[in-house]
Amino acid sequence: xxxxxxxxxxxxFFISAISFTVFAGVEEVTPENxxxxxxxxxxxxxxxxxxxxxxxxxxxxxxxxxxxLDKNTNxxxxxxxxxxxxxxxxxxxxxxxxxxxxxxxxTMPYSTTGTTVGYTDDYQITCELTTLSGPDVVYSYSPAIxxxxxxxxCASLDAVNVWVYENDVSxxxxxxxxxxxxxxxxxxxxxxxxxxxxxxxxxxxxxxxLSSSGGSYQIDCSxxxxxxxxxxxxxxxxxxxxxxxxxxxxxxxxIFDTTQLWFGSDDDLVTLPAGASWQGNNKYPSCAYWxxxxxxxxxxxxxxxxxxxxxxxxxxxxxxxSNSYWDFSSYGWHDIKMANIATNNSQPFAEQxxxxxxLVSIIHSTTYTAIPxxxxxxxxxxxxxxxxxxxxxxxxDELYGCQGTSNIIDPITLYHYAVYDPYxxxxxQRQLFIRMDNFDDMDDEINSGGWTYGLDPGEHIQYxxxxxxxxxxxxxxxxxxxxxxxxxxxxxxxxxxxxxxxxISSVVVATTDDERFPRVKHVSGSMFVCTYIxxxxxxxxxxxxxxANWGTPVSVSDxxxxxxxxxxxxxxxxxxxxxxxxxxxxxxxTSIYLHFASxxxxxxxxxxxxxxxxxxxxxxxxxxxxxxxxxGIGDVCDDCTxIDGDGYGDxxxxxxxxxxDNCPSIFNDAQLxxxxxGIGDDCDDCTxxxxxxYGxxxxxxxxxxxxxxxxxxxxxxxxxxxxxxxxxxxxxxxRGDVNGDDAIGIADVTFLVDYIFNSGPVPPCPAEADVDASxxxxxxxxxxxxxxxxxxxxxxxxxxxxx
Numbered sequence: 197x198x199x200x201x202x203x204x205x206x207x208x209f210f211i212s213a214i215s216f217t218v219f220a221g222v223e224e225v226t227p228e229n230x231x232x233x234x235x236x237x238x239x240x241x242x243x244x245x246x247x248x249x250x251x252x253x254x255x256x257x258x259x260x261x262x263x264x265l266d267k268n269t270n271x272x273x274x275x276x277x278x279x280x281x282x283x284x285x286x287x288x289x290x291x292x293x294x295x296x297x298x299x300x301x302x303t304m305p306y307s308t309t310g311t312t313v314g315y316t317d318d319y320q321i322t323c324e325l326t327t328l329s330g331p332d333v334v335y336s337y338s339p340a341i342x343x344x345x346x347x348x349x350c351a352s353l354d355a356v357n358v359w360v361y362e363n364d365v366s367x368x369x370x371x372x373x374x375x376x377x378x379x380x381x382x383x384x385x386x387x388x389x390x391x392x393x394x395x396x397x398x399x400x401x402x403x404x405x406l407s408s409s410g411g412s413y414q415i416d417c418s419x420x421x422x423x424x425x426x427x428x429x430x431x432x433x434x435x436x437x438x439x440x441x442x443x444x445x446x447x448x449x450x451i452f453d454t455t456q457l458w459f460g461s462d463d464d465l466v467t468l469p470a471g472a473s474w475q476g477n478n479k480y481p482s483c484a485y486w487x488x489x490x491x492x493x494x495x496x497x498x499x500x501x502x503x504x505x506x507x508x509x510x511x512x513x514x515x516x517x518s519n520s521y522w523d524f525s526s527y528g529w530h531d532i533k534m535a536n537i538a539t540n541n542s543q544p545f546a547e548q549x550x551x552x553x554x555l556v557s558i559i560h561s562t563t564y565t566a567i568p569x570x571x572x573x574x575x576x577x578x579x580x581x582x583x584x585x586x587x588x589x590x591x592x593d594e595l596y597g598c599q600g601t602s603n604i605i606d607p608i609t610l611y612h613y614a615v616y617d618p619y620x621x622x623x624x625q626r627q628l629f630i631r632m633d634n635f636d637d638m639d640d641e642i643n644s645g646g647w648t649y650g651l652d653p654g655e656h657i658q659y660x661x662x663x664x665x666x667x668x669x670x671x672x673x674x675x676x677x678x679x680x681x682x683x684x685x686x687x688x689x690x691x692x693x694x695x696x697x698x699x700i701s702s703v704v705v706a707t708t709d710d711e712r713f714p715r716v717k718h719v720s721g722s723m724f725v726c727t728y729i730x731x732x733x734x735x736x737x738x739x740x741x742x743x744a745n746w747g748t749p750v751s752v753s754d755x756x757x758x759x760x761x762x763x764x765x766x767x768x769x770x771x772x773x774x775x776x777x778x779x780x781x782x783x784x785x786t787s788i789y790l791h792f793a794s795x796x797x798x799x800x801x802x803x804x805x806x807x808x809x810x811x812x813x814x815x816x817x818x819x820x821x822x823x824x825x826x827x828g829i830g831d832v833c834d835d836c837t838x839i840d841g842d843g844y845g846d847x848x849x850x851x852x853x854x855x856x857d858n859c860p861s862i863f864n865d866a867q868l869x870x871x872x873x874g875i876g877d878d879c880d881d882c883t884x885x886x887x888x889x890y891g892x893x894x895x896x897x898x899x900x901x902x903x904x905x906x907x908x909x910x911x912x913x914x915x916x917x918x919x920x921x922x923x924x925x926x927x928x929x930x931r932g933d934v935n936g937d938d939a940i941g942i943a944d945v946t947f948l949v950d951y952i953f954n955s956g957p958v959p960p961c962p963a964e965a966d967v968d969a970s971x972x973x974x975x976x977x978x979x980x981x982x983x984x985x986x987x988x989x990x991x992x993x994x995x996x997x998x999x
Contacts, residue, residue, distance in 0.1 A: 212842075234331075239437055253487075295336075300553065301338070304337075304418055307415065308415055310400075317325055321368060321403055330933075334370075336395070338395050340388070341419070343390050344389060345387075345389075345417060346419070350738055352413040354411040357373045357403050358400055360399070376599045384591070426561070429788035430788075431764070432481065433770045433777065434775070442511050444491045456478040460508060460510075460514070465792070478497055478498075479725040481495040482537045484554065491510065494535045501524040522589075528568075532559070537557050555614070556575065569596055571596055575631070577895075595620060608667070611633070611643070628648065630647055632644055655675065662716070663724055672704065673687060685711050687702065689702075705737065715727045715761070715766070722742045727752070729764060734776050756778035757779045770807065773794055774793060818830045824837050824849070839860060842863045844867060862878045883895040887909060905924040910923070927961055931969060932987065940984075967995045
């Protein structure tokens, strides 16, 4: 059974718009994890029959936008479609036509059905930057105590909106057009505060942009006593872990308004010495490790067209953090809904923030196209342009109504995969859309594409997540059906060889409980990890065969009451750590806190931060993975580090047991060393066999002066006749060749007589003239002449040999 080290976020003190946040304390616990009850009683036999995939065609055009902050941007994209009208089904139960005739809700919970057909358009509002107008029906509610009220129209047959007035139309307290939790374009309001002594009017309005003929609805209301709130809520956390203990954490904090907080660590999150915050309507942070000390992040700036890019050049030096963005509002983009970042360091790091950082998958809306796009799937990536910070935004048509996105760049193949959950009005189905792009060549049209996947009619997917390694694609999503919309399960789509056009679906977990909000990451090799939430418990399950099969889920959240919402948890790179939102069970305070835990999925025998399956030295810590000879064995445990590959080890490597190479930088498997100085001839800059400081000829590596007598030590390099042969080497065989004509004869006698008695020319080789070898060549005298005459004319002894 796995054990998890859990770290708790306690009290935080917000300082300023760009500030540090201080943790009052850190609590570490190692809880026992509980295995979920997956007995026959709650197991379901979920069979998926997917329809064939539908490949879409990408179109593009390019525009140049003016600079925004320090970035210029290009746009490329396609046209799209809006939702087509849904079928209209009517019901006989009605509400009131206006506030004066509102139908009173007596007690909670309350449920009823009705239609807006035939009713007056009494009220119009602006909600989520959209004007809501159409026939409306009104209900009223007067709470006896202070309550939080949930109002859901998720089960409605048609697209309907909802808003709430307090006492009269001058005070609107809440509104919604599309609710993520509904799974289709329906409205829902959660935790609407309603106070005793007031009358609240609930207005149900047909969405004529989606249902032109009217709105058949089902309204479900429930209420709970309003708790006393004592603290803030920390929500939508993300966690990113790199090498050498570098890591980042970010989340939203709701005290006075929404503040997004980012923290960096260089000791594997033991401490968080650096931090910063960005205030505003900032939601859903996303962060990914680029490499070295660098991380990149993004987030959703709701209500704007901005796509943000945060560069963290070093996680613990927030002076090196920068936040810039592209603003597409002047070209019709508006109301960004979601952004997720994927990084890859195949392109070198540049000082200009963000250059070739990776890609951002986005859910966005625009009126730029002939037919406006509502919540469509887009990607953004930087390009080489005339201006620093140029970028493209691209999309496929016929897709809209997305509620979740995820993306990844395969670290081996460099293909980028992004997944979304668009709603097909033609099929009345939420489907999977996956697009593939070649990050190494974004203009590659052959190895790119987009595909939609649907299940059987009445079956839907939602909140897809994607991971990939070496062409093995794993997509995880929620599954639900029209017949059981509140019984969610977790399913998986897989493909090998990077074949995004042929995903195969299977089941991860399907019980009678509600499994929600999955996450997935690649761990190592063929291992992937998936987390999901059920019954306010966060579970983890592992696949060791690239998503084909999944193991028994285990709880990672111990006694925490995990918040069940989108992006309530996150998994770091390689599945090393998990972070989640939780409340204290049984506490009337509804504050939300954070825990994170190590999964211990990655075996690391030597604790150097490198997983055993990729560690080049499993038993000896070497976090930098040095491997000088690139043989896959780390230097600290390589018994023969041999850079030139000649079979002999380089000096200076303590683990070497092979013979040391006498020329480490040049292949020389014969290890020739003519002067025996320990330096191989191929890299010895002075091969000198007589050790006189002058190099032997014919050794190409020599840079020292060539020896004029390489076989005899002659450091003075004397050469009397300047013929290039040192005097020490002029006597080749026997003595007597006084005149240097390579023969012994009368001429030598004459030359010697002339030299001795007439001060004639000096013998070119004194050793040859020292015929009796009595003087070492100096001086030459009468005894030498006598020995030569005796040899020539009297049959005397042969002169001695040299030297």
